[in-house]
Each structure stands twice: as C-alpha cells, then as structure tokens.
Amino acid sequence: MFKTNQWVFLEKDNQIALHKWQKIVNLMSDLFSAPAGFIVQAIEMGYRVVIASEQKDNPYKAGVVISADTNIFCKKVVQDNRALYVSHASKENYWLDNPEVTEGGFESYLGVPIHWPDGEVFGTLCVMDFAVTDYQRNYIELIKQLRDMVEDDLAMINSFVQMREIAMLDPLTNIYNRRALSLLAQQKLNLANRLGFHVCCLFIDINDFKWVNDNHGHEVGDSALIVLAQTLKNHLRDADIIGRLGGDEFVAVLQISSRDSVKHVTTKIIEGYKIALSEHNLPILSLSIGHSFSDKTKQSFEVLLEKADKDMYKNKQKFKLSK
Numbered sequence: 293m294f295k296t297n298q299w300v301f302l303e304k305d306n307q308i309a310l311h312k313w314q315k316i317v318n319l320m321s322d323l324f325s326a327p328a329g330f331i332v333q334a335i336e337m338g339y340r341v342v343i344a345s346e347q348k349d350n351p352y353k354a355g356v357v358i359s360a361d362t363n364i365f366c367k368k369v370v371q372d373n374r375a376l377y378v379s380h381a382s383k384e385n386y387w388l389d390n391p392e393v394t395e396g397g398f399e400s401y402l403g404v405p406i407h408w409p410d411g412e413v414f415g416t417l418c419v420m421d422f423a424v425t426d427y428q429r430n431y432i433e434l435i436k437q438l439r440d441m442v443e444d445d446l447a448m449i450n451s452f453v454q455m456r457e458i459a460m461l462d463p464l465t466n467i468y469n470r471r472a473l474s475l476l477a478q479q480k481l482n483l484a485n486r487l488g489f490h491v492c493c494l495f496i497d498i499n500d501f502k503w504v505n506d507n508h509g510h511e512v513g514d515s516a517l518i519v520l521a522q523t524l525k526n527h528l529r530d531a532d533i534i535g536r537l538g539g540d541e542f543v544a545v546l547q548i549s550s551r552d553s554v555k556h557v558t559t560k561i562i563e564g565y566k567i568a569l570s571e572h573n574l575p576i577l578s579l580s581i582g583h584s585f586s587d588k589t590k591q592s593f594e595v596l597l598e599k600a601d602k603d604m605y606k607n608k609q610k611f612k613l614s615k
C-alpha cells in the first residue's frame with residue numbers, strides 16, 4: 293500500500309498516471325473555460341499541487357506546497373470530505389484570509405475530494421477562476437466523473453505497489469528477498485562505479501540458530517530472525533540495502549566512506565543484536581559476519597557476495613573453535 297502520509301510521484305514511478313492526470317486537468321479547465329485546474333494531495337504537513345493545468349496565467353505550478361494551517365479551499369474539501377463550490381469568494385468572510393483569493397486573485401472554486409482505495413482522502417480535484425462563476429449542476433457531475441477516473445488510477449497504482457512489495461520482500465522479516473537484494477545491490481554497485489564511492493557487502497549468519505529452533509521452537513526462531521532484520525534496519529542507514537537470502541543468512545550492502553569504518557559497523561550490529569534479543573526476552577545469539585569491498589572495476593554483485601560469504605565462513609570457523 294502507498295504510504296498515505298507521503299507525497300506521491302516524487303520518484304520516476306508512475307509517470308504514465310501523471311501523464312494521464314495532466315490530460316484530465318487540462319481537459320477539465322478547458323471544459324470549464326477556467327484559467328486553473330489542479331490535482332492536490334493532502335498529507336499532515338500540508339497540500340501539494342501534484343498536477344496543475346498548463347495555462348500561462350495559472351499562478352500555481354506542480355510541486356508547490358502550502359502549509360496545513362493555511363485557509364485554502366482544498367483544506368475545506370479535505371476536512372469536510374465533500375464537494376465545495378464557492379462562486380464569489382471575496383464576498384464571503386470565511387475566505388478573507390485565503391491567499392488564493394487575497395494574493396492569487398481567484399474568485400471561484402469548485403473542488404471534489406479524491407479518495408484512496410480504502411476510503412481515506414487523498415486530496416482534491418479542483419478548478420479555479422479569477423472571475424465570479426455560475427456553474428450548473430451538470431458541471432459538478434462532470435468534475436465528479438473526472439475524479440472517478442483519477443480514483444481508478446490510484447487504485448491501480450496502489451495494487452501495483454502492493455504487488456511489487458510482495459514480489460520484493462521476504463514475508464517473515466519484511467526486508468528484501470534474495471531476488472530484490474541482487475537487483476538493488478547490482479544497481480548500487482554500478483552507481484558506485486560511476487560516481488566513485490565504495491561499497492561494502494556484509495554477509496551475516498546467526499550462530500547456532502538450529503539450536504534455538506530445536507530447543508525453543510520455530511516461533512522463537514522466527515522472532516530471532518525478525519529481531520535481526522530490525523537490528524540491521526536500526527543500525528544501518530536508509531541508503532543501505534538489507535536483505536535475507538534465506539534461513540538465518542542476511543546480507544547488507546553499504547555505501548562507505550572508508551574501509552576502516554566496517555569494523556565499527558559490524559561491532560554495532562553484533563552488540564545491538566544481543567541487546568535487542570534480551571529486550572524481547574529471546575535467547576541470546578551471536579553472529580558471524582563476513583565482508584567484502586567493491587573495487588574500482590565494474591563488478592558483479594554475485595562475486596562480492598561470494599567473497600563476503602567466504603569471509604563469514606572463516607569467522608564462523610573461528611567462533612566454533614573458540615567454543
């Protein structure tokens with residue numbers, strides 16, 4: 293599911309819907325002979341113009357964000373979750389502090405709420421005019437029809453995001469599965485090669501994990517895996533890629549400034565995992581971690597992974613000998 297408290301379409305995803313929405317908004321302002329039409333998204337922090345009709349005198353362009361405490365028309369639509377028609381704004385006291393009226397010079401507004409598939413308000417589809425208007429009932433029907441098209445797209449995009457998540461995530465730990473990890477790690481390596489930064493691959497394996505399953509049950513084993521995924525998320529950066537290869541094998545692909553920092557990172561993970569396990573009243577487990585570094589040549593992630601796996605194996609042998 294799309295996170296409903298984040299701006300949509302900030303990434304290159306879903307350009308097709310954006311293109312279509314642009315056509316809808318342009319068509320709407322044409323049909324209304326209005327100088328401005330918009331699709332606006334509402335989230336806690338405010339209102340963002342996702343699409344603006346492309347007339348020259350439309351003062352608000354796509355990307356403009358208006359803070360949540362500003363008394364704009366769309367705010368009223370979102371709050372009341374129903375259509376709003378204001379034909380002559382400067383005559384109504386309610387809009388005296390609305391900058392769309394006082395600064396933008398708009399007199400007329402017609403907007404309807406757009407909904408996410410779960411019924412939550414996404415934002416608005418609206419049309420604004422510098423002149424006083426007298427829209428008839430069929431105009432309101434028309435904007436509602438256009439809104440339904442946008443809602444159909446939101447439902448489709450939402451299903452697509454959901455399916456993509458299902459295909460990329462490990463269902464138990466909610467971090468990337470092997471396929472997604474390989475894909476994203478390879479992209480990061482290619483980027484590192486182009487931009488000249490270093491990448492480190494960590495291969496992380498729980499010691500004596502089978503013992504936990506055998507002595508405490510599979511559910512406790514599952515919890516220990518979930519806690520490890522959470523520990524990795526907590527101790528690594530957002531730009532790092534974290535995945536589960538399967539069983540008790542995890543991988544993290546990190547962007548690093550210096551090779552020396554790796555020891556610090558692995559210690560943080562090992563110590564952090566012990567603390568997190570005890571906080572969850574789970575048996576305390578140790579980790580064997582191996583690492584490998586990208587070099588300056590174009591490199592395959594599988595090679596980097598294999599090197600990190602071998603290094604992990606060496607460390608595991610040391611752990612076993614020390615027992």
Ligand SMILES: Nc1nc2c(ncn2[C@@H]2O[C@H](COP(=O)(O)OP(=O)(O)OP(=O)(O)O)[C@@H](O)[C@H]2O)c(=O)[nH]1
Nearest residue numbers: 497498499500501502503505510513514538539540
């Ligand atoms: N609870 C749980 N166990 C799993 C899952 N996937 C694999 N396993 C178990 O993980 C265990 C992994 O065993 P090993 O590879 O021998 O790992 P280990 O016991 O940590 O041994 P060393 O790595 O040599 O220390 C096996 O018992 C698998 O059945 C899972 O999703 N949940």
